[in-house]
Ligand SMILES: Nc1ncnc2c1ncn2[C@@H]1O[C@H](COP(=O)(O)OP(=O)(O)OP(=O)(O)O)[C@@H](O)[C@H]1O
């Protein structure tokens with residue numbers, strides 16, 4: 001890869017990073033269009049953070065090439081650093097300082113004058129809903145507030161490319177939504193975002209394209225629509241009034257939907273996994289049809305929900321194994337490394 005492709009914020013070819021015997025990143029090719037959110041989806045230990053660190057010039061690749069806005073991350077690392085910012089999985093704000101103090105300090109370190117640093121800090125705290133918490137020490141922030149101040153700290157200077165490494169892991173739904181809104185606002189201002197996540201719904205909400213990685217390799221890449229078409233549209237979960245109607249309900253579901261029907265341990269519950277082939281038809285449309293058929297067959301449904309495919313389901317569909325297997329595999333190699341070390 002000697003030439004930069006116009007319109008790409010990130011290009012990698014055959015990117016590799018090894019730690020002892022572990023190939024944490026094992027030949028990753030990425031092409032991230034400028035001005036979009038690109039999702040990197042994978043379970044624990046897949047190689048997400050390692051990839052991000054190489055792209056942000058914090059780790060040196062052992063093989064392959066990576067360019068950020070056309071600059072090589074090894075040979076032109078300074079040019080890359082000038083244009084990117086990273087919100088890490090384990091962030092960098094000082095626990096003992098207040099929100100304002102952190103942002104002002106970081107602003108000063110970035111070369112802003114005192115007044116400009118104060119103004120920018122106040123502006124970001126306001127934009128991120130942290131004005132009331134501005135005078136509190138970070139150690140007293142909730143998880144959601146903490147994540148928001150981390151992102152605020154990383155966009156003191158509006159970067160051309162922002163790396164967000166699992167920005168919502170461990171947050172409650174409300175805090176996740178706040179972070180999502182922030183990400184949307186950042187992209188609306190022209191910043192390209194590379195977002196890593198373990199949640200398919202997060203990638204679905206934010207990203208235009210998604211790469212699924214497992215054990216250091218990209219196992220699927222495409223738009224959300226393409227990914228869903230290969231994975232299936234989600235699951236319909238049902239609870240019936242009467243357990244005796246369950247066999248009949250299962251029949252109706254498999255007849256109406258292109259779905260695999262699974263009987264749950266709870267005797268009134270069943271789940272239908274919507275198939276890939278039916279994904280032109282929206283998941284909601286399919287579910288509505290199924291409910292209609294059940295009612296016509298005289299089956300009483302007490303409770304119903306429609307879920308998107310989980311990361312586990314994505315993995316099962318793409319790899320034939322679930323994320324737990326991936327974690328077990330990486331855990332084994334990691335512990336081998338520890339023994340060796
Ligand atoms: N500094 C290191 N030394 C040794 N092994 C490492 C190091 N950093 C990462 N690894 C290993 O490399 C693999 C990929 O790790 P990485 O942190 O990139 O995964 P991840 O996708 O970010 O996972 P998570 O979702 O848990 O953050 C794992 O097997 C991990 O144990």
Ligand SMILES: [Mg+2]
Pocket residue numbers: 048049050089165166
């Ligand atoms: Mg990580």
